[in-house]
Amino acid sequence: MLPATEVKAVVFELDGTLVNTAADVRYAAEEMLADLKLPSLNVEHVSDWLGDGTDKLIHRILSRKIDGSVPDPVFRLGSALFLKAYQRRNHVSAALYPGVEACLRQLTRKKVPMVVVTNQATSLANDLLTQLGIRNHFALVLGKDALQEPKPSPDGLLEAALLLHINPDQIVMVGGSVNDVNAARAAGCGAVCVSYGYNYGVDIRYAAPDAVLDTLADFPTYLEDEQPRAKKPRARRKTSTQSARERR
Secondary structure, three states: OOOHHHOOEEEEOOEOOOEEOHHHHHHHHHHHHHHOOOOOOOHHHHHHOOOOOHHHHHHHHHHOOOOOOOOHHHHHHHHHHHHHHHHHHOOOOOEEOOOHHHHHHHHHHOOOOEEEEOOOOHHHHHHHHHHOOOHHHOOEEEOHHHOOOOOOOOHHHHHHHHHHOOOHHHEEEEEOOHHHHHHHHHHOOEEEEEOOOOOOOOOHHHHOOOEEEOOHHHHHHHHHOOOOOOOOOOOOOOOHHHHHHHHO
């Protein structure tokens, strides 16, 4: 990771990093299944299936498999029902994770530009951030419809760097999934992850980010810590005995 003096901006993932949206997603999923007259889903699966955007999530819910897919007509109907239910829910159960507000306020005070890059639609992401009272902290919100390819593609990070007029390696990506780490690596950015993110039920440490934090309240301090440079070993002063031996 770059020293603090070289980090010019921070890009955050939204779901599972800043905001816990799992309850609203589960509600919309169950309503979609009920409308389709399909059996209820084990709610534990839904959180493990988040992180790749709504389209893949709906395929996973309808197929009951993380790598599953359903025929296009079924997907289109399910997608319409899911989005209707999710929007009607109006983020009623969405909540900021502990430490998020403190992190954002501190970075804002330090005038660090912040961007959200998410696989959600941009309009939904803006609505969620506004409702939770944190939209004002972000210079940009880039959803899947604003990019050529969603994460794990680096497009969002590269676009953020372009719009902020900085180099990609001056950005730190803060997320919670292997997709965030892979996107950061592909873009040449630093990668910091939270331990509680949506990562298919797998410990994020296996993705080898630069650091894993239990709370974003610790991130500003981590960002400010300069990476210590290795000190060169001091040359040992020769003793009088050693000098005498060398003269012989």
